[in-house]
Amino acid sequence: MTDADAVIVGTGPNGLAAGVTLARAGLRVELYEAAGTIGGGLRTQALFDAEVVHDVCSAVHPLAAVSPFFREFDLAARGVDLLTPEVSYAHPLDGGRAALAHRDLDATCAGLGQDARRWRRLMAPLMRHGQGLVDLLLSGARRPPRDPAAALLLARHLPVHGTRLGAARFRGEEARALLGGLAAHALGKLPSLPGGAIALLLGHLAHSSGWPLPRGGSARIADALAADIVAHGGTFHTSRPVTDLRELTGPGAPVRARAVLLDVSPKGLLALAGDRLPPRYARRLARFRYGPAAAKVDFLVSEPIPWAHREVGRAGTVHLGGTYAETVRQETLTARGVPGAEPFVLLVDPAATDPGRGLPGKRPVWAYAHVPHGDPTDPVRLVRARIERHAPGFTDTVLAERGVPAAEMERHNPNYVGGDIASGAMTLRQSLLRPVPRLDPYRTPLPGIYLCSASTPPGPSVHGMSGHLAALSALRREFGIRRAPSLAPRAG
Template identity: 75%
Template sequence: MSHSDHTTGRNTGRDADVAIVGTGPNGLAAGVTLARAGLRVVLYEASPTIGGGLRTESLFDPEVFHDICAAVHPMAAASRFFREFDLAARGVELLHPEISYAHPLDDGRAALAHRDLDETCAGLGPDGARWRRLMRPLLERSEGVVDLILSGQRSIPRDPAAAALLAVRTLEHGTRFGAAGFRGAEAPALLTGVTAHALGKLPSIASGAVTALLGHLAHGSGWPLPRGGSARIAEAMAADITAHGGVIHTGRRISRLAELGRPRAVLLDTSVKGLLELAGDRLPSGYTRALRRFRYGPGAAKVDFLVSEPIPWAHPEVGRAGTVHLGGTHAEMVHQETLTARGVRTDEPFVLLVDPAVTDPSRARPGRRPVWAYAHVPNGDRTNPVGLVRSRIEKYAPGFGDTVLAARGISAADLETYNPNYVGGDIGSGAMTLTQSLLRPTPRFDPYRTPLPGVYLCSAATPPGPSVHGMSGHLAARSALRREFGIRTAPSLAP
C-alpha cells in the first residue's frame, strides 16, 4: 500500500509555479487546490511514501496492514475541504462503526457513545437527558460549528447562532464545572475521553472546543475509518494532483529553500521547527523570535500489535466500538493528562486504541489482525511504550497479552525521527493552548503567510490546527492564490 514517486505531468520542478514541501494531508490539500487553479505544482516528500499522517503499511505480515499514524477520521467526514472533494466519489469509502467510541471502566463497566444519540442517552441512565441537552443543539448546527472551528479563525462566522452555541459549550466543557452536572461515573468519563484528544492540561478552553467538536460528530457524521486504511485518503488526493498536471517527488529531502529554484510560491507543510530550519537566517529577527516562542505539547508514543483474535474486553460491547479510550474515571484522566502536560511520566497514561477490523473486516486475516494504540507521554519521552500500553489494555481486557503475536513500539522521541513534523512526538504540531489555538504559529492577520516573499506555512501549525481535515493546506493555498497569482475565486474541488 506504499505510494511511489509520481513523475507524470509536464512540469519537472524547476519550471513550477508552486513548490510544496511535505505531502501530509495539508500539503496534499494545498496541492489539490493549486493544481485545480491551473498552476504548475510540484511536491517534495522526504520519505519513500507520501501521506505524512496518512500512511498504511504492512509491518509484521504482508497481508495485514497497519495505519502508521492516524487511523480514525471524523474530520475527513466533516471538513469543508473533504465535503467538496467528495472522497466517496473518488472510491474512498468511509466506514462507520455502530459505536463511535467506548470508554471501559473498572469492574467490567463501560460507557458507550453510539452513533445514534438516543441509544447513547438510553445507556447513560439518569445522565442521558443532560447528554442529549449537550449534543442535540450542536448536531442541529453541526455544519456551522464545524466550519467555524475548521476555519482560519480571522473572519466573521457564517452562522452566528452556531458561534454563540460553540462559545457556550466551549466554556462549559473547558472548565472544571463541565463534569459537575453528571450523577454517574460513565457520562463524565465518556466526555473526558474526548476532551483528552486535545493532548494537554485538563480542563482548558482549547480542550473544551475539541470536546464540543468531536463529541457531537460522534452522533452525526461520525468517527469513520477508510476501508483499506488511511493511505486511501492520501492516494485519492495525490491522484487528483497528478490528474491536473502536478508532480510528486518522494525520497526528496529539502534542506534549504534555495533548493526549490524560483517558483512564484512556496508552501511548507512542516512544523515551526522545520520552517526555521528551511529558511535559515532569511527570516526577520522579530518573526524568528516569535517562532522560537512557539510551544509544543505532550508527545504520543505509538504501539502496533498483531493479534490472533479480537480484543477480549471485560465488557463485550466495547468490542463493537471503532475507537476505545483507556483512561479510567474523569478525575483520573484530568490528573494523568495534567501530569503528562507538565512533563511527568506515569505508569497509567491515557491510551487511544483502535481495532480496525471491528469496522473494516477486510483488515483482518484468519488468526491475524492489527491493533493500533497511542499513549500520551511527556514531550520527547524515549521510553518504549509496548509494555506500558499492553498493561493498560490488559486492565480492561484480561488475557489480551496472550493474543499478541508481534508488537512494535515507537517512543515519542522516535516519532519525531519518523516524521519531523511531530516535534518531541507532538502529533498536534504545537501545544493546544488558548493562545496557540487561535494565533498559531504567531499573531498575524494572515497566519499562513510568512515575511518571506511568496513563502507560506500550510501545516497543522497554522489554523485550524491538528487532525486530517485538509483545511490548513486549503486555506494557505487560497491565500497564495490571492496574493501571488491574483486568483480570488476558489477552484472547484469536486470530482
C-alpha cells in the same frame, strides 16, 4: 533548472490539500517528500505480515467526513469508502463497566441512566447546528460565522465544558468519562478551553456523521488526493528532502517557483530559512511551544480483543483513561512532563469496523499513549498493561508488537517535534494564533513563502483546511486569483 508555479514541501494531508487547491486553479505544481512514500500522517504499511496493514499514524477520521475541504472534494465519489462504526467510541471502566457513545443518540442516552436527559440536552442542539459548528472551528477564525447560532452555542457551552463545571453537571461516572476521553484529544492539561472545544466538536460528530475509518487504511485518503493532483498536471518527487529554501527560490536555484508552501513545523521553517527570516519573526517562531507527545504501539493479534465489557469490541475507537478524575489528573501530569504508569491511551481495532483489515488468526491493533514531550520510554509494556486492565488475556493474543517512543516519532515525521502529533501545544493562545500572531498566519515575511502545516490554523487532525487556506492565500497574493477553484470530482 525546473520551473513550476508552486512548490510544496511535505506531503502530509495539508501539503496534499494545498496541492489539490493550487493544481485545480491551473497552476503547475511540484511536491517534494523526504520519505519514500507520500502521506505523512496518512500512511498505511505492512509491519509484521505482508497481508495485514497497519496505519502508521492516524487511523480514525471524524473531520475528514465533514470539513469544508473534504465535503467539496468528496472522498466517496473518488472511491474512498469511509466506514462508520455503530459505536463511535467506548470508554471502559473498572468492574467490567463501560460507557458507549453510539452513533445513535437515543442508544447512547439509554446507557447513561440518570444522565440521559443531560447528555441529550448537550448534544442535540450541537447536532442541529453541526455543519455551522464544524465550519466555525475549521475556518481558521478569520471570517464571521455562517451560522451565528452555532457560534452562540459554542460561546454558551465552552466556559462550562472547558472547566470542571462540565463534568459536574453529570451525576454518573459513565457520562463524565465520555467527556474526559473527548477532551483528552487536546493533548494537554485538563480541563481547558481547547479541550472543551474539542470535546464539543468530536462529541456531537460521534452522534451525527460518526468517527469513520477508511476502508483499507488511511493511505486511501492520501492516494485520492495525490491522484487528483496528478490528474491536474502535478508532479511528485519522493525521497527528495529539501534542506534549504535556496533550492526552490532565487537565481540559480535547481527548482524555481513563484510560491513555495511548506508543510513543516516552525522548527522546520527555521531550519529551511536559516538567517533569511527577519529576526523578530524568527524569534517568535523559536518561542512556539510544542506540547505533550504520543508514543505509538502496533500489535498483530490472533483474535479480537477480549474486552470485559463485550460491547466495547464494537467501537471504532476506545479511550483507556479510567474515570474522569483519573483522565484529568494523568493528562495534566503528562503536560507538566511527569510520566505515569497509566497513560491515557487511544486504541483502534480496525478489523472491528473494516473486517477486510484482518485475516483468520491475524488482525492489527493500533494505539497511541499520551506521554511527556520527548519521552524515551518504550511504550509497549505500558499500553499492554492499560489494555489488560479492561481486557484480561489480551497479552495471550499478541503475535507481534512494535513500540515507537515519543523521542523517535520526530524521526518518522519531522513535524512531530518531540513526539507532539498536534504540531504545537493546544493552549488557548496557540489554538487561535498559530504559529505567531499575524493577520495572515500562512504568509511568512519571505516573498512567496507560505506555511501550510498543522502548526497553522485550524490546527491538528486530518481536515485539509490548513493546506487549503494557505493555498487560497497564495493564490490571492502571488497569482491574483481570488475565486476559489472547484474541488469537486470531474463529471463523468
